Amino acid sequence: xxxxxxxxxxxxALAIALVITRPxxxxxxxxxxxxxxxxxxxxxxxxxxxxxxxxxxxxVYLFLMGMMLLAETAREEKLFDWLxxxxxxxxxxxxxxxxxxxxxxxxxVTTFLSNDATAVVLTPAVASAVxxxxxxxxLPYLFICAFIANAASFVLxxxxxxxxxxxxxxxxxxxxxxxxxxxxxxxxxxxxxxxxLRTQKADLGQEIAQDTELPDLGRGGKVALAGIxxxxxxxxxxxxxxxxxxxxxAITGTLTAVVVLFSARxxxxxxxxxxxxxxxxxxxxxxxxxxxxTKTGITRWLTGLLTAGAEQSAAKTAWVSGGAVxxxxxxxxxxxxxxxxxxxxxxxxVPETVKSALLIGIDLGPNLSVTGSLATILWLVALRRENVxxxxxxxxxxxxxxxxxxxxxxxxxLFLLPH
Numbered sequence: 089x090x091x092x093x094x095x096x097x098x099x100x101a102l103a104i105a106l107v108i109t110r111p112x113x114x115x116x117x118x119x120x121x122x123x124x125x126x127x128x129x130x131x132x133x134x135x136x137x138x139x140x141x142x143x144x145x146x147x148v149y150l151f152l153m154g155m156m157l158l159a160e161t162a163r164e165e166k167l168f169d170w171l172x173x174x175x176x177x178x179x180x181x182x183x184x185x186x187x188x189x190x191x192x193x194x195x196x197v198t199t200f201l202s203n204d205a206t207a208v209v210l211t212p213a214v215a216s217a218v219x220x221x222x223x224x225x226x227l228p229y230l231f232i233c234a235f236i237a238n239a240a241s242f243v244l245x246x247x248x249x250x251x252x253x254x255x256x257x258x259x260x261x262x263x264x265x266x267x268x269x270x271x272x273x274x275x276x277x278x279x280x281x282x283x284x285l286r287t288q289k290a291d292l293g294q295e296i297a298q299d300t301e302l303p304d305l306g307r308g309g310k311v312a313l314a315g316i317x318x319x320x321x322x323x324x325x326x327x328x329x330x331x332x333x334x335x336x337x338a339i340t341g342t343l344t345a346v347v348v349l350f351s352a353r354x355x356x357x358x359x360x361x362x363x364x365x366x367x368x369x370x371x372x373x374x375x376x377x378x379x380x381x382t383k384t385g386i387t388r389w390l391t392g393l394l395t396a397g398a399e400q401s402a403a404k405t406a407w408v409s410g411g412a413v414x415x416x417x418x419x420x421x422x423x424x425x426x427x428x429x430x431x432x433x434x435x436x437x438v439p440e441t442v443k444s445a446l447l448i449g450i451d452l453g454p455n456l457s458v459t460g461s462l463a464t465i466l467w468l469v470a471l472r473r474e475n476v477x478x479x480x481x482x483x484x485x486x487x488x489x490x491x492x493x494x495x496x497x498x499x500x501x502l503f504l505l506p507h
Contacts, residue, residue: 093384096132099123100377104420107370108459109480116465117366120373124380133380141379142372144427148249149368150334152204154341156363158315159208161345164359165308165352172217173302179221181298184285186221190214190229191281194236195243200320202333203237203248203451207466209316215474221296226476228288233470234455234483235490237463239280241451243273246327250426250450250461254433262328268440271505272448272498279494280455287486308348315344364469371423371462378424387428391435398438403503405438410445410499414453414491422454422461445499452498455491458483 103123107116124141127133133141162168175193179186198206211233218226241248245255245265252259260268285292305313322336349356397405417425429446454460458468458480471478 092132095130096127096380096384099126099130099132100381103373103377104424107374107421108419108457115366115370116459117368117370117373120370120377122373124373124376127376127380133376133383137379137383138376141376144379145371145375147252147332147334148371148423150332150338151202151249152367152371154319154334154337154339155202155205155208156365156367157341157345157359158312158319159205159212160359160363161341161348162209162309162312162316163212163362164354165306165312165348166303167305167309167312168213168216169220170303170305170309171213172220175217176221176297177302179296179298181295183223183292183294183296186217186296187229187232187285187288187292188281190217190232191236191284194232195240195277198237198240199243199247201316201323202246203241203461203463204466206233206237207463207470211467211470212474215470215476223296224294225291227478228284228291230471230476230478231284231288231486234464234467235280235284235487236277237467238452238455238461239276239494240273241463242269242276242447244324244327246323246333248451248463249333250422251447252333253423253426254430254447254450258434259330261330268444268505269447272444272501275501276448276452276494276498279497280490283490283493287489308352311348311351312344315340315347318344364466367462367466367469370465374421374424375427378427381424381428382431387431387435390428390432394432394436394438394442398436398442402439402441406442406445406502407499409442410449411495412449413446414449414456414495417450417453418457418460421459421465422450426450441502444502448495448498448502452495453491455494456484456487460487 100123103119106119110116124138128135128138175186175189178189194206194210197210211230214229214233215226218229223229242251245251245259319337319340322340323333326333326336345359394405394409413425413429429450433443433446454464458464458478
């Protein structure tokens with residue numbers, strides 16, 4: 089193995105490990121960008137190759153920008169407080185009913201707006217809801233936002249940007265996607281719900297407040313709500329037309345913020361300063377690291393391995409590759425893992441069952457650890473803003489169960505489908 093290859097793997101592994109562990113509470117993006125910068129400084133990656141890696145993430149950057157602007161506008165206009173009050177009233181004093189309501193909303197948001205939207209948009213709304221309900225321990229409800237963001241992320245192609253990365257230009261039409269993924273997605277969603285309900289049962293036996301005051305929703309809040317609805321329609325239309333999702337999300341998110349600010353005569357500084365812009369360099373850094381790893385020939389090697397395995401036994405390859413990529417997401421995050429998997433699948437010749445198992449592994453596997461997916465990292469960022477802390481070990485103990493059982497059931501359900 090060449091020295092340059094060893095150096096690329098060493099730097100990339102170290103950078104990703106630091107992103108995951110976040111030592112000294114240094115933000116994740118610092119380590120990702122530093123790793124990418126070191127590859128360029130040591131000339132292990134040319135500036136042209138580095139730029140190519142960054143530009144591959146353009147659609148993701150636009151998507152995240154739009155979603156974060158939408159979420160911050162809605163937060164500023166008290167939309168989340170309004171939704172939280174209504175959810176608390178509907179729960180009628182039952183913690184388990186509130187849990188179910190939040191879970192169902194999480195399924196809808198993930199399905200029609202993506203898993204990243206669930207982390208960015210739903211988490212502050214749930215935090216508001218549990219405050220309104222005077223819940224002693226908010227974590228069982230907040231865990232929903234993290235786990236359903238991944239468990240429901242393959243209902244539709246738009247439910248997870250990783251789906252678009254994996255299939256690339258060969259994305260199945262919606263009428264092909266649904267017969268292939270609807271059953272595994274339903275299995276994943278139902279299994280995740282009952283596992284969360286079971287593990288959080290101790291905290292869901294207490295009564296919650298019923299006499300929540302219903303605040304009025306101002307014009308800005310109504311515009312933000314309409315903006316979220318329009319964004320969902322735009323994403324569905326883009327998916328049906330096989331178009332990138334980033335630009336329509338950026339346009340609807342920006343327009344919503346502009347209309348709200350203009351009508352309320354507010355300064356854009358308030359919204360802009362509260363958006364977690366650091367997520368963008370984090371994603372860019374990860375894209376550059378993947379560009380460097382691809383240069384080492386890992387894609388060619390994995391393509392050959394997957395093709396050979398599928399020729400011997402497609403069923404065994406589906407199980408092994410789906411499980412392996414699920415674990416890999418937690419070692420290097422599902423964004424770089426998805427990018428590599430996408431490149432492999434576009435070059436390999438494997439049955440649809442294997443492709444589906446790999447996609448489920450990329451989407452559902454990140455429920456094991458706090459840094460398994462970009463959505464979970466965004467969830468952690470949202471929690472910090474709410475002054476809520478979740479340790480990596482605390483999440484891992486729960487994720488070990490909530491990820492593995494739905495993953496096995498979802499991949500197993502693929503073999504019930506007609507081939």
